[in-house]
Amino acid sequence: MGVQMPNSILTFVDDIYEDLELWYPLLRLQEAGYATRMAAHEIKTYTGKHGYPATSDLLLKDANSQDFAGLLIPGGFMPDKLRRDPKILSLTHEFFEQGKLVAFICHGGWIAISAKILNGKRVTGSLGIKDDLENAGAIWVNEPVVINGNLISSRTPRDLAPFAKAMVDFLATA
Numbered sequence: 001m002g003v004q005m006p007n008s009i010l011t012f013v014d015d016i017y018e019d020l021e022l023w024y025p026l027l028r029l030q031e032a033g034y035a036t037r038m039a040a041h042e043i044k045t046y047t048g049k050h051g052y053p054a055t056s057d058l059l060l061k062d063a064n065s066q067d068f069a070g071l072l073i074p075g076g077f078m079p080d081k082l083r084r085d086p087k088i089l090s091l092t093h094e095f096f097e098q099g100k101l102v103a104f105i106c107h108g109g110w111i112a113i114s115a116k117i118l119n120g121k122r123v124t125g126s127l128g129i130k131d132d133l134e135n136a137g138a139i140w141v142n143e144p145v146v147i148n149g150n151l152i153s154s155r156t157p158r159d160l161a162p163f164a165k166a167m168v169d170f171l172a173t174a
Contacts, residue, residue, distance in 0.1 A: 008035035009101070009171075010063060011072040012088060012111070013056050018076035019048035020157040021105045025072055028164035034171065036072075039063045041085075049076045060087050065094035069171055070101025073108035075126065080107065083114035093117060096150065101174065103167050105154040109133055112151070122146055123153040 009029050011022065026036045040046065040056035047053060065071075071092060073079065082088045092115035095102045104112050109125035110132065112118050119137030124146045133140045144159035145152065145166045152170060154163035 010068040013038040016077040019052040021074035024160040071095040073104035075106025075108045079110040103152040
């Protein structure tokens with residue numbers, strides 16, 4: 001019998017996150033029975049790119065990859081800011097190394113790039129970061145969802161339905 005992973009998913013939140021890329025997958029994961037936690041530098045309400053609020057409920061300094069089954073990294077402008085934080089990068093790297101779900105969409109790939117987990121991996125993301133992904137050693141493909149081991153990546157909000165389905169499917173078999 002393998003180690004049972006917790007039934008919860010971690011996501012990062014800060015101002016200017018992409019509203020749909022956070023909320024659609026979180027609600028779909030909750031619908032599938034997963035608890036979700038939003039980690040940030042402060043416990044407060046952050047504002048999405050389109051004005052939707054998200055209130056963090058876990059301090060980043062207290063987040064531990066062992067407590068979660070996976071990680072969701074939404075896009076927006078938030079990832080460019082958070083990719084500079086050593087705690088964000090170490091958590092992302094730990095999830096990847098532990099074989100747990102690491103799902104990113106659109107510009108969320110910036111965090112995966114800075115965590116140095118994409119070399120040789122087939123992924124997708126916003127066309128705006130295609131060069132960044134390739135320069136990090138990833139193989140970028142123009143598909144709605146790409147699954148490469150425990151990495152699940154997606155392009156934009158229009159791909160949210162297959163992205164969220166891939167996350168739920170992965171977790172159901174993990």
